[in-house]
Amino acid sequence: MTDVPIEDMPNQGGPSKAVVKRQPSHGEPVWYPYLLMAPAMITLTIVALLPFLFAVFISFHEMKFGKFGDFAGFGNYVELLSDGRFWNALGVAVLFVAIAVPLEFMLGLTGALVLSRPIWGRSVLIPFLFIPTMMAPIVVGLLWKIMLAGSWGLLSYNVIEPLGLAGETSIFASPDYALFALIFVDIWQWTPFMMLAFFAGLQALPINPFRAAAVDGANPIQRFFWLTLPMMTPLLVVIGLLRLIDAFKVFDSIFILTGGGPGTQTEMPSVLAYKMTFEFWNIGEASALAVVVWVLFFVFCNVFYQVAKKKLNAF
Amino acid sequence: MQRTLTARDAFRRKTLWTALVVAAAAFILFPVIWMIGMMVKPTDIMFARPTEWLFVPTLEHFNYVFEQKFHHYLLTSVLLGLISTLLVVIIGTPAAYSFARFEMRGKDDLFLFVLASRMAPPVCLVIPYYLIFARIDLLDTFIGLTLAYMTFNLSFYIWVLRSFCRDLPAELEDAARLEGWSRVQIFRRIVLPLLRNGIVATSVLCFIFAWNEFLFAFMLGGKAVKTLPVAIPTLITTQGVRWGEMAVVGMVALAPVLIAVFFLQRHIVRGLTMGAVKG
Incomplete structure (x- = not known):
């Protein structure tokens, strides 16, 4: 928590590390850094870049039921874009992300502020809060399958039925509420992480501006909006973006909880890509979907990288 | 005007905030505690309405899990996690160091x-992987899954370990260089020992990710190489869902995570934010 680069800390005085720019390559020959990363780069080319290029290749060909057909130009993409399920999946994803991420964000920030009050046994409590986040998504799905099982599930019987939300069937089978149930599960899994990440950010803030503010008689709300929030912004953006990327590709918990159903109510793009491939065997269109999603992700990634690098000085 | 706080006020407030956080944590963890109960809950009262809170624990679910050879899947999970993590550490460590230390084009x-x-x-990768692996006979093999796990774990490892490398002072290496140490000596005798904590923390995270992974294991493995997460949905049978058994297997799948969170603590934040937040 103390090892924030000095450049990040305003009003600290002290020597600036940025001035002592190091010699390129530390006097090592030019090839040395490349040699060190060669094995990793070759591996990543084989395991990530080549499969991606292969997916691009397939997406331009007729391919159904595992047989390669003719060159299809943009045929698969046209098919994808005119497929109602594709737009449905995008809509579901946008809804999912637009509800889940801001809620996790706000709950996380609130939690982080509470956690940074003086409390007993904080270091004992923190590991427990990591448990939902570190858990396998499939186990998360399993937990909530048990809690929200139709008719006898603890929450189904004691909370959902009295509220009249979903009768005796599981809420995951309800066309109206299944997506919200999945959003709830996502919030359960990721809010503690947001909380702890923001907490770490709060701990790393420099103390001097806060002292100055206290001297000037700023109240806690002023301090939060004029000091904490501006100084935390890059961090909030980076963590928000990361969460956005991850929320968009959630698959495992949906797979075990609803399988995209009922109907296509909870069919996120990843679930649709899975079904297109392994249920409909329409591999050409599925690859087109994969490529579209991939490009979308790359844009997000780039933004994440630029913000994290420039504003947060993180990398 | 700010009210002056007496020691007693401060004590009260601290107690209040602590109680709030403990309550929130208990609320968050309740499903896990409930699942532990499910492990030993007899099947005949499992579906009771209203919910039965007190019961005599039973081991029937454990028996079934062993009969169904779930310990094989456990072994597969452990092996696959260890092999893929080890490989990632060997390939990734020099790359992370290089990214952290040197400027280059x-x-x-x-x-x-x-x-x-x-x-x-991952779902975008699994399509090309499936087609390629089907062609070169890597479906349902350790090699195939290890390769697939590299996509997320190797890149993760390089990113996070790089942030640990950046915390090392470069002066030591510069001094050793002036002393005439070779590059290999510098790497082995200075960099690696100083990086040990970072390597351990990051590779434990890698192991957990491999351990938790579902989609690749499900699509590219499944018979000979079947991991625990893939075995869990098989308990949803045509005769109904084996809830108690699911709880048992789920808890086993959770065990390394429970150990890791206490062991890693603040490194988790650094890992999950790709090194952007130093935890």
Whole structure:
């Protein structure tokens, strides 16, 4: 928590590390850094870049039921874009992300502020809060399958039925509420992480501006909006973006909880890509979907990288 | 005007906030506690309405889990996690060091390439993987899954370990260089020992990710190489869901995570934010 680069800390005085720019390559020959990363780069080319290029290749060909057909130009993409399920999946994803991420964000920030009050046994409590986040998504799905099982599930019987939300069937089978149930599960899994990440950010803030503010008689709300929030912004953006990327590709918990159903109510793009491939065997269109999603992700990634690098000085 | 706080006020407030956080944590963890109960809950009262809270614990679910050879899947999970993590550490450590320490042409692009392979949705990768593996007979093999796990774990490892490398002072290495140490000596005798904590923390995270992974294991493995997460949905049988058994297997799948969270603590934040937040 103390090892924030000095450049990040305003009003600290002290020597600036940025001035002592190091010699390129530390006097090592030019090839040395490349040699060190060669094995990793070759591996990543084989395991990530080549499969991606292969997916691009397939997406331009007729391919159904595992047989390669003719060159299809943009045929698969046209098919994808005119497929109602594709737009449905995008809509579901946008809804999912637009509800889940801001809620996790706000709950996380609130939690982080509470956690940074003086409390007993904080270091004992923190590991427990990591448990939902570190858990396998499939186990998360399993937990909530048990809690929200139709008719006898603890929450189904004691909370959902009295509220009249979903009768005796599981809420995951309800066309109206299944997506919200999945959003709830996502919030359960990721809010503690947001909380702890923001907490770490709060701990790393420099103390001097806060002292100055206290001297000037700023109240806690002023301090939060004029000091904490501006100084935390890059961090909030980076963590928000990361969460956005991850929320968009959630698959495992949906797979075990609803399988995209009922109907296509909870069919996120990843679930649709899975079904297109392994249920409909329409591999050409599925690859087109994969490529579209991939490009979308790359844009997000780039933004994440630029913000994290420039504003947060993180990398 | 700010009210002056007496010691007693401070004590009260601290107690209040602590109680709030403990209550929130208990609320968050309740499903896990409930699942532990399910492990030993007799089947005949499991579906009771209203919910039965008190019961005599039973081991029937454990028996079934052993009969169904779930310990094989456990072994597969452990082996696959260890092999893929070990490989990632061997390949990734020099790369992370290189990214952290040296300036070079094209570094930004290479780095973004690493990030992109981490961020890519696995479901997009699984399609080409499936087709390629089907052709070269790597479906349902350790090698195939290890390769697939590299996509997210190798890139993750490089990114996070790089942030640990950046915390090392370069002066030691410079001094050793002046003393005439070779590059290999510097790496082995200075960099590696100083990086030990970072390597351990990051590789434990890698192991957990491999351990938790579902989609690749499900699509590219499944018979000979079947991991625990893949075995869990098989308990949803045509005769109904084996809830108690699911709880048992789920808890086993959770066990390494429970150990890791206490062991890793603040490194988790650094890991899950790709090194952006130092935890």
